[in-house]
Amino acid sequence: MRDTRFDARSSEWIGDMTVWLRDHAEDNSEQLERLRRGLRRAREQELTPRQREMVFLYYDRGLKMSQIAQKLGVNRSTVSRTVKRAKQRLYRCLRYAL
Template sequence: MRDTRFDSRSSEWIGDMTVWLRETAEDNHDQLERLRRNLRRAREQELTPRQREVLALYYDRGLKMSQIARKLGINRSTVSRTIGRAKQRLYRYLQYTL
């Protein structure tokens, strides 16, 4: 069986490819900015107040679902379902705005 360890030339090649990919990649700054803007709009317009609150605690503040459940006095499964439904609404909204 042949030895497949990386030698210095193969790692040089990988480095060269990485640099080439970085230099030739398209600039997607405008697309990302539009996505962020639409996501902010969707959070305000499409979600219920409870969904906005739960998403803010989960994604913006980084709380775990069990912590959110304790804080809001609801079951962890309710938090999970609320996040899932909110994500579905956001995906559906963003699908038509992109």
């Protein structure tokens, strides 16, 4: 036996809230596009060629770090460290650019 008064209609209520939130959400497409442009520019200008290559393979191509390591002939930890440093550099760059 359920004590909560919302149990009988909980799924309807969640659906109603989802529709309301979607209808009343702010349009942030302009901000997202500005962020995408900034990210593209930062990847081209701020990353080393090696960082750019590893970030491309990891995020754009969806390869695992072990696959990247094997493809480039380096240790997996080198790939991990390089991607981490590239990510940190991009975060710093984008934080100040926006």
